[in-house]
Amino acid sequence: MPAVWYLTAGIPSERSMISYPTYRKILLQGTTLLLILILLACAGKGTVPTSPPVVKAHRELPRMGYTIQVGAFAKVENAARLADGLRRRGLNAIYYVSHRDLYKVRFGNYPTREAARQKAERLQATGMIDEFYIISPDAYAVVNQDKYGTSFLRDELVKTAETFIGVPYLWGGNSVDTGFDCSGLTMTVYQLNGLDLPRHSGDQFETGMPVEREELQPGDLIFFHTRGNGKISHVGIFVGEDQFIHAPGTGKTIRRDFLSSAYYRTRYVGGRSYL
Numbered sequence: 001m002p003a004v005w006y007l008t009a010g011i012p013s014e015r016s017m018i019s020y021p022t023y024r025k026i027l028l029q030g031t032t033l034l035l036i037l038i039l040l041a042c043a044g045k046g047t048v049p050t051s052p053p054v055v056k057a058h059r060e061l062p063r064m065g066y067t068i069q070v071g072a073f074a075k076v077e078n079a080a081r082l083a084d085g086l087r088r089r090g091l092n093a094i095y096y097v098s099h100r101d102l103y104k105v106r107f108g109n110y111p112t113r114e115a116a117r118q119k120a121e122r123l124q125a126t127g128m129i130d131e132f133y134i135i136s137p138d139a140y141a142v143v144n145q146d147k148y149g150t151s152f153l154r155d156e157l158v159k160t161a162e163t164f165i166g167v168p169y170l171w172g173g174n175s176v177d178t179g180f181d182c183s184g185l186t187m188t189v190y191q192l193n194g195l196d197l198p199r200h201s202g203d204q205f206e207t208g209m210p211v212e213r214e215e216l217q218p219g220d221l222i223f224f225h226t227r228g229n230g231k232i233s234h235v236g237i238f239v240g241e242d243q244f245i246h247a248p249g250t251g252k253t254i255r256r257d258f259l260s261s262a263y264y265r266t267r268y269v270g271g272r273s274y275l
Contacts, residue, residue: 061195061207061274063142065109066116067135072102079103085128092199094188097163106135109196140194150275153193154219160189161237161245167254182235182247185254186221189237195274201235208272213259216271222259224267232269 073079079095083105086093093107110116113134120132137143141156164185183201190197198204205223216222216238224234236246239256247254257264 061190061197063137064140064191064194064196065111065137066113067106067110068108068116068120068129069104069106069133069135070120070129070131071105072098073104074102076103079105082129083107086123089123089128094191096160096188096192106192137194140192142194145275153275154217156193157189157219157237158239158245160192161185161239164189164254165245165256167247185245185247186235186237190274197274202232204235205232205270205272208274211271211273213268213271217273219275220271220273222271223269224264225269226267234267238271 071079071082073082076095080103083093083095086105086107091107092109093105095103095105098104108116108119110119113136116134120129120134123129124132141153145153183199183204186201186204187197187199198207201223204221208221211217211220218238218240220238222236222238222244223232224236225231226234234246236244236257238244238259242259243256244259245254245256248257259265259268
């Protein structure tokens with residue numbers, strides 16, 4: 001009769017209920033399985049299962065279509081008067097200062113050149129405007145960001161904002177004659193660079209992609225609550241080095257201020273990017 005063995009602490013003895021060859025077979029299989037598990041564990045050592053990175057939703061602003069440009073005024077009051085008249089007709093008219101220091105007016109946002117031309121000719125027939133020029137969508141700075149990078153467009157936004165420094169503020173206004181309110185300024189700066197930013201600060205806040213204060217870049221918008229109720233009531237254009245350009249309030253002109261100043265630091269709500 002073959003010997004039987006008893007396994008005690010890994011050592012077979014004669015009281016076991018299995019034969020020694022069977023014991024050796026079981027031990028070999030167990031050892032092999034253990035080695036496989038060790039190798040698998042070593043292969044995966046240092047790797048931690050991770051979830052896919054969370055990508056923030058970025059609602060891009062629609063780009064401006066064809067717009068109508070009129071006037072080339074030496075006096076800003078004349079450009080403002082024309083812009084106000086066009087707005088009374090329901091047209092979103094803005095003015096800007098050209099590189100020749102002439103004040104020009106732009107209005108409308110049309111899907112085709114023909115649609116813009118027909119609108120301009122109807123206004124021309126009423127005597128509202130004289131000569132006009134159709135601005136193509138590819139004339140805006142936003143088109144060149146693919147070629148020169150986003151930093152190019154950010155610089156253009158800042159340069160445009162700087163041209164309005166010194167213009168008076170008036171709540172609800174967006175012409176140099178009556179002044180700019182804060183969101184009228186930001187809307188105008190973005191539209192002049194080809195991005196159709198909403199008119200009101202609350203809508204501008206909801207449209208943009210959140211940006212941490214430490215990650216703000218020139219051209220981003222920054223929002224404040226200045227009325228003590230926690231709601232968005234003010235907006236400016238961040239220009240770098242802790243500064244922003246904005247229309248601060250009635251009786252004041254568009255200017256630069258520091259985000260870290262006591263007044264604005266304590267009323268800061270957040271930043272938004274659209275690029």
